[in-house]
Structures are given as structure tokens and as C-alpha cells.
Amino acid sequence: MSTALTDPFGRIIDYLRLSLTDRCNLRCLYCMPPEGVKKITHNDVLRFEELFQICRALAGLGISTVRVTGGEPLVRKGVAGFIGGLKRIDGIKRISMTTNGVLLGEYLQALAEAGLDAVNISLDTLDGERFRRLTGGEMGDILPVIDTALALGLVVKINCVPLRGFNEEDITRLTALARNRNIAVRFIELLPLGAAVTMPPMPVNEVTALIEKAFGHLALSPVKPGSGPAVYYTLPGFAGHIGIISALSRGFCENCNRLRITSEGVLKPCLASDLGIDLRRLVRAGTCGKEIEAAVRELVEKKPAGHRFGAAGEKAKHRAAEIFRVGG
Secondary structure, three states: OOOOOEOOOOOEOOEEEEEOOOOOOOOOOOOOOOOOOOOOOHHHOOOHHHHHHHHHHHHOOOOOEEEEEOOOHHHOOOHHHHHHHHHOOOOOOEEEEEEOOOOHHHHHHHHHHHOOOEEEEEOOOOOHHHHHHHHOOOOOOHHHHHHHHHHOOOEEEEEEOOEOOOOHHHHHHHHHHHOOOOOEEEEEOOOOOHHHHHOOEOOHHHHHHHHHHHHOOOEEOOOOOOOOOOEEEEOOOOOOEEEEEOOOOOOOHHHOOEEEEOOOOEEEOOOOOOOOEEHHHHHHOOOOHHHHHHHHHHHHOOOOOOOOOOOOOOOOOOOHHHHOOOOO
16 A cells, blocks of 8 residues: 555545535525526536546545545435445445435445445434425434434434524434434534525534533543544433534644545545645546546645634624524
8 A cells, every 4th residue: 555645734634525416305505505506417427437446546545434425425326336336445444424314214224235334414403394494305204214224233423503593402402312322413513605604603612502501511522433523522321422513613624634526526635625636537538546646645735734714603694584584
């Protein structure tokens, strides 16, 4: 294996977020603008064989963890087979998926058999009406899906983005899911990206205050269920963990270990970076693995020290009363 990927700040890069599609079966308000987004063409999306070629090159550089994302990855056909192919790449040790959970129950068994290790379910509310207003879709019965995933041996994490004036009361309801389940319920500060720049975030100190008022002291966990940026805590009598991801108010860039590939094949060193290399062009031009490795190393040498997002809520225009005015 080649020498491990290390950026100019000494961070070892061993984690890849891989988008399989830009398509999604929901229309979350903080993700999708009212006018929608321009869909990329089928030919512009990396084929599975191309993704395997890229991932083999990255595994040769020390990438050992791959998180499959979208859009919603499960709207792309053949995802379970793709997971199985990834798992057979030498050096890839752990594969996880981020999903909105709507289609997850249908594919759980096949995904587990293919070698999926973990699943993150984006779930901002347990209230059906709020879910419809936030996503434009139907939540369905998510709790049996979570329990089935656990029974199949998957590590399960729940991701919630707290929004002021909308889902504060869901913070404690979601936290309670970890009382009798060995899962991690994680609260993620809203990033000022796209449609979210005009939405009202909740700083993590307000989130943790609500949790502690309901359940007691959040103690820093001695174990970390994952290799991402979350800080994990335990609560008295809880089987699971509570995670906090504070990209804005506290930051975590000093420990960043990841790269990202968009569904169009652009490799980015940071979500907020304008830097990137067109891996699709390289692969379709017949570039060999060693040349791809060299291009990746060159990009990693330019990985920034941190993101350039502003202070939490700086751009928010507090239009929650308009967006979420019913039953907030």
C-alpha cells in the first residue's frame, strides 16, 4: 500500500463521503429551494464501475471508511450490489450509508447481507405533520426500521437538525429513542448552505440544555461510536449515546479526516471548498490508478485548515414563522 494520505496540517485522510446520486424522494426545506434544483443527466453521474475504479485507487492511498450518500442513495437502483462490490475492495474496512429512511425498510436485509456496517437515518421530527411540512413526504413507521437494523447487526445513528421555531420539542423525543436502544442520536447544527441560509438554527448549547433539563447530566462518553466529527455523551440510564456536531459554534476542522466525491465525480477536500478535481473526466479518459492517486495527493496537499462558514445564524433571516407557522 502507498504511503498514507496526510494533508499539510498533519491530518491523516482515511474517510470518503461518496454521493451516488443528486436525486431525492423528499424535498426538505433546508436542503431544497422552492424552485427545486437542476437535475444532472444520467450520463453525468458516475457509473458503478467507475466508482469502483476510483475507490480502488483511494483505498491504495489509505482510505478505509466509505460513507455512501446522495441525494437519497436508495433511489438509485442496485445500491446493495454496489455496497457488496465496495466491500470486496482490498483496504475498504467499513461502509456506512446516510439515508432519509423512507425506503430503508425495503432494502435493509439486502444491504446487511451485502456488507453494510452502519446506517445514519436523517430524522428531524417524530411528528407526522411536521415531517410532511419539512420534507413534503410521509414519514411512515420508522421505529420498526430502526429496530430491524439493530437486529441485523448494523450500527444505527439518528441525525437531527434542530430548527428554531419548528422542532424544539422533538429534541427530547428523539433523545429518548436512545434510552432503551444502543443507538446514537445526533444533533447537527444547521450549515448556511443553499436554502438553509435563511433558516433559523439552534446553537448546540441550547440543544444540550433542553436534553439535560429532561434527562440529566450529559457526560462525555469514553467510547466514540464512529470516526466522524461528532462528540458523544452518555445520559443516566441510557443504553445509547447522544452526539453533538457543532460545525459552527465550536468547530471540528482540526480533526477532519475526510474527502468528498460528488455524484458528478468531483473530488473535494472540504464541503465548503471551491477546490476539486474532475475524477469523472480522468476515469473516462482512461487514466490509470497511479495517475488518479497522484491527482488525489495533489488535491490533499491543498486541503484547507478549516471551512469558511460564518458564525452560527449569521445569515439567518428568521423566517420560521412563515415556513413553520402551523403547529411549531
